[in-house]
Amino acid sequence: MKLIFATNNKNKVKEFRSLLGDQFEIITLQEAGIDIDIPEPHNTLEANATEKSSTIHQMTGQNCFAEDTGLEIEALNGAPGVLSARYAGEQKEAADNIAKVLHEMEGATNRGAQFRTVVSLILDGKEYQFEGTSKGHISTEIHGDNGFGYDPIFFPDGAERSFAEMELNEKNQYSHRARAFEKFIGFLQKKINE
Template sequence: MKLVFATNNDNKIKEIRSLLGNGFEIVTLQEAGIDIDIPEPHDTLEENAREKSVTIHNMTHQNCFSEDTGLEILALNGAPGVLSARYAGEQKSADDNIVKVLHEMAGKTDRKANFRTVISLILDNKEYQFEGICPGTILTERKGGKGFGYDPIFVPDGADITFAEMDLAGKNQYSHRAKAFQKLIAFLKAH
C-alpha cells in the first residue's frame, strides 16, 4: 500500500519507516515533489493533524497521513502542547525549546509529562484518527545524544534512561508515535 506522509521532518520519516516495515510504501513530501510548510494554526493536535493530511490529500488526491505530536507537561498546564516545535519561537530550535522548558520547570517537584501523537489518515477520501500516549518524567538536565526534539529531557515510564539515550528499537518500545502507528497499522491491515 502506498501512502504519502505529510511531513518534512527526516527524523519522523526514519521512525515511521522503521515501524511500518515492508508492507507499505511511504512517500515523503520531498519524494512527491511537494515543498510546503503546512501551517498548524489550531488549538489541538487532532485539528493540526487533520489540517496537514487534508492539505496534502487535496494536492495529491492520494491516500495520505500526517501526525502532530506534543509534549504535555502537567506542571505547565499542558504546555508546550500544540506549540511543542515552536515553543521558544518560529525558528523551531530543539535546543531553545529544551532550554525554555528546563527554565520553566526549575524548582518544580511535579515533573510528570506525556508525549502525545495524533495521526490523521485519509484513506479512500475518508479521515480516521489514531492516538498514542507515552507518560514519563521531565529531567532537570539533558542526557543522551540520540533522537530529536525533547528526547534528551524525557524519560518514559518504565525506563531509566531518556529517549535520547535509546536506540530506535528501544525508543519504539515506549514511544507515543509507535503506539499511534501500531493502531494505524492494525487498521490498515484490517481494512
C-alpha cells in the same frame, strides 16, 4: 499500498519506516515533489493533524497521512502542547525549546509529563484518527544525544534512560508515536484484508 506521509521531518519518517517494514510504500513530501510547509494554526493536535493530511489530500487526491505530536507537562498546565515545535520561537530550534522548558521547570517538584501523538489518515477520501501516548517525567538536565525534539529531557515510565539515550528499537517500546502507528498499521492491515 502507497501512502504519502505529510511531513518534512526526516526523523519522523525514519521512526515510522522502522515500524512499518515493507508492506506499505511510504512516500515523503519531498519524494512526492511537494515543497510546502503546511501550517499548524489550530489549538489541538487533532485539528493540526487533520489540517496537514487534508492539505496534501486536496493537492494530490492520493491516500495520505499526517501526525502532530505534543509534549504535555503537568506543572506547565499542559504546555508546550500544540506549540511544542516552536515553544521558544518560530525558528523551531530543539535546543531553545529544551532550555525554555528546563528554565520554566526550575524548582518544580511535579515533573510528570506525557508525549501525545495524533495520526490523521485519509484513505479513499475518508479521515480516520489514531492516538498514542507515552507517560513519563521531565529530567532536570539533558541526557543523551540520539533522537530529536525533547527526547534528551524525557524519561518514559518504566525506563532508566531518556529517549535520547535509547536506540530507535528501544525507544519504539515506549514511544507515543510507535503506539499511535501500531493502531494505524493494524487498521490498514484490516483494510487490506477486507
